[in-house]
Every structure is written in C-alpha cells, then in structure tokens.
Amino acid sequence: MIDVDLPPGPHAGALARGFAACLASVTEVPVTDLPLPDADLAHALGAWRTWLAEHGSGLVPIADPVRFQWAGWWIAVVEDPPGPAGGRPAGQTAVAVLAFGTPPGVVLSPQAPALLGRATADLRIREAYAVASLDPVLHRRPTAPDxxxxxxxxxxxxxAEAPMRLLEVAHARAGRGLDGDRYAAGAGTFSPRAGRRPGYDLTLIAAEVLDELAAAGQVLDFAGTRRNVLTRGLDVDALVGRRFRIGEVLCDGRRPCEPCVHLDRLSGPGILRPLIHRGGLRADVLTDGEIRLGAPILSV
Structure with missing residues (x-):
C-alpha cells in the first residue's frame, strides 16, 4: 500500500473521494488514474468495477463485514462521530477506510485520520468490499537458491497475551512447537479450536525488518513482535513452501505471518501498518530437537 491523500473536491462527494483514495492505495495507482465519477458512491462503485476488471481484479461485496476475517485488503464504509473522537468534520456521516489483518484494523483513513489503527470490530460498518483477483490460478513458485x-x-x-520470555535454548516438538509456548499448548490467541491446522507451530521474523523500522523511527523489539524465532541474514518470505532446518530441527514454511490489530493492541499503537507483508513466517515443526542462539538456518 501507499499513502494517498484525500483528493480535492466538493464536500458532498467526500465519501466517494475517500473510497477512491483507499482503492488507489491498495492498487498502488495514482488516484488521478482512477475514474472518479461526479456522483454518489453507488455510481462510483460501478465505474471502479469496470476499471478493476480491465486489470484482472474485482470489487467483491462483503456480506458480514463485522465478522469478516481475511489476511488481505478490504475497504469499509463506516459511521464516524464528529470531533476529536472520530476526527471528521461536522456533517460528514460516513467515511471510507482501508483495513488489513486477521483480526483487521484500519491502516488508512483519508477522511478521518484519527481512525488509523482502530479495530474494525469497534466500528459501525455500513458496507464493505474486498479487492480480489479474478484469476484463481495458483502459479508455481520459481525454484529459489539455497x-x-x-x-x-x-x-x-x-x-495468550502473556509477555514473551527470551531464551538461549528452546526445545521443539514435532507437530506442536516450542516447549513453554502457548501455541505448543494449544492455548494461543489464534490456536485452532478443533483439530490441528498447518502453520501454527512456529513463527519467525527477520531482524533486518526491525532494523528498518528502527531507522524509520518505529522502534519495536523482538519480544514485541510476539514471534518465536528472530533470524539474521535470511529472507524468511522465501521459505514459504520450502523445508528448512533451524539447528537440528526440520521445519516446513507454510505462509506469511501477517500482522493484525491484536498485535497492534499488545505492542503498538502503530505496529500493524509498518509490518504489512513484513511480519514474518508461519511454519510447522516436523522433528523434535534443540534450537540455540546462533544456530544455522538452512533451506533443504
């Protein structure tokens, strides 16, 4: 996503312009390149659906946005109180916001910046739309080097929600995770409640991401990420779909570990947005073994 300011225009069309700013942000297209009909939001949505279809994407209505959980982008039209609580000018009854994460939070709010970081569950949502590809084909990943x-x-x-405890040595258990961790015990905030699901044994994040955040003035220590393993010298995103060893422990990279408003609440505010697509990796533990600080991480 990119920062997009509210395009200039009449006050009566502020909602459509706010929605356009959110759509421009998630597609990373200059807002001036989007069709912006001089009409209400309903007419603008029709124009944007045609424009997105030309680029292989669509705008899908969300039936139950209050309960919607998806680690991707979606745009909501929410009711926003005037004044300091919401930040919108008096007389503006609805604003468009861009949401991300599971559970989701607001990562862009051109009409009412005070809503940035708010959980969508705490907002009164009138309607919402997901920006999605029209092509469901799963393309094979190119073979990456070691x-x-x-x-x-x-x-x-x-x-769940307990402070993270730093270790020098951790013991991994196949199909569970690290001894002493809430996910190994099935007691994490997002632990599956019925049966085992892949990707909940172990989480990793790159130290280089935290270095970049610190250089930009957003200091977040390793414990604040609530991940299990901090890596150095490794592109953890490249481990998705690959097996790798951490010391003597064999693991399977499952999917990106995207941030969510829950992390923002525990370690933020302001953590959700800078960690989008940089939140680390979810992995399965395939063998028992010991992991020590300084242990090598190697793809296999």
Missing amino acids: LRGTVAGLAVAPA
Missing part, C-alpha cells in the same frame, strides 16, 4: 541465516533470538509466551 537460503542461509542464523538464529538471533528465541522467545516463548506461556499463555
């Missing part, structure tokens, strides 16, 4: 890095940090939390 990947190498090291373990720069280890951490577990004994229960």
Whole structure:
C-alpha cells in the first residue's frame, strides 16, 4: 500500500473521494488514474468495477463485514462521530477506510485520520468490499537458491497475551512447537479450536525488518513482535513452501505471518501498518530437537 491523500473536491462527494483514495492505495495507482465519477458512491462503485476488471481484479461485496476475517485488503464504509473522537468534520456521516489483518484494523483513513489503527470490530460498518483477483490460478513458485541465516533470538509466551520470555535454548516438538509456548499448548490467541491446522507451530521474523523500522523511527523489539524465532541474514518470505532446518530441527514454511490489530493492541499503537507483508513466517515443526542462539538456518 501507499499513502494517498484525500483528493480535492466538493464536500458532498467526500465519501466517494475517500473510497477512491483507499482503492488507489491498495492498487498502488495514482488516484488521478482512477475514474472518479461526479456522483454518489453507488455510481462510483460501478465505474471502479469496470476499471478493476480491465486489470484482472474485482470489487467483491462483503456480506458480514463485522465478522469478516481475511489476511488481505478490504475497504469499509463506516459511521464516524464528529470531533476529536472520530476526527471528521461536522456533517460528514460516513467515511471510507482501508483495513488489513486477521483480526483487521484500519491502516488508512483519508477522511478521518484519527481512525488509523482502530479495530474494525469497534466500528459501525455500513458496507464493505474486498479487492480480489479474478484469476484463481495458483502459479508455481520459481525454484529459489539455497537460503542461509542464523538464529538471533528465541522467545516463548506461556499463555495468550502473556509477555514473551527470551531464551538461549528452546526445545521443539514435532507437530506442536516450542516447549513453554502457548501455541505448543494449544492455548494461543489464534490456536485452532478443533483439530490441528498447518502453520501454527512456529513463527519467525527477520531482524533486518526491525532494523528498518528502527531507522524509520518505529522502534519495536523482538519480544514485541510476539514471534518465536528472530533470524539474521535470511529472507524468511522465501521459505514459504520450502523445508528448512533451524539447528537440528526440520521445519516446513507454510505462509506469511501477517500482522493484525491484536498485535497492534499488545505492542503498538502503530505496529500493524509498518509490518504489512513484513511480519514474518508461519511454519510447522516436523522433528523434535534443540534450537540455540546462533544456530544455522538452512533451506533443504
């Protein structure tokens, strides 16, 4: 996503212009390149659907946006109180916001910046739309070269929302995770409630991401990420769909570990947005073993 300011225009069309700014942000297209009909939001949505279809995407209505959970972008029209609580000018009854994460939070709010970081569950949503590809084909990932890095940090939390405890040595259990961690015990905030699901044993994040955040003035320590393994010298995103070893432990990279408003609440505010697409990796643990600080990480 990119920052997009509210395009200039009459006050009566502020909602359509706010929606256009959110759509421009998620598609990373200059807002001036979007069709912006001089009409209400309903007419504008028709024009944007045609424009998106020309680029292989669509705008899908969300039936139950209050309960919607999807680790992707979606745009909501929400009711916003005037004044300091919401930040909108008096007389403006609805604003468009861009949401991301599971659970989701607001990552862009051109009409009412005070809503940035708010959980969508706390907002009164009138309608919402997901921006989605029209092509469901799953393309094969190109073969990546061997990947190498090291373990720069280890951490577990004994229960959901409990403080992370830093370790020098961790013991991994196949199909569970790290001893002493809430996900190994099935007690994490997002632990599956019925049966085992892939991707919940172990989480990793790159130290280089935290370095970049610190350089930009957004300081977040390893414990604040609530991930289990801090890596150094490794592109963790490249491990999605690949097996790798952390020390003597064999793991399987499952999917990106995107941030959510829950992390923003525990370690923020302001953590959700800068970690989008940089939140790390979810992995399965395939063998028992020991992981130590400084242990090598190698793709296999």
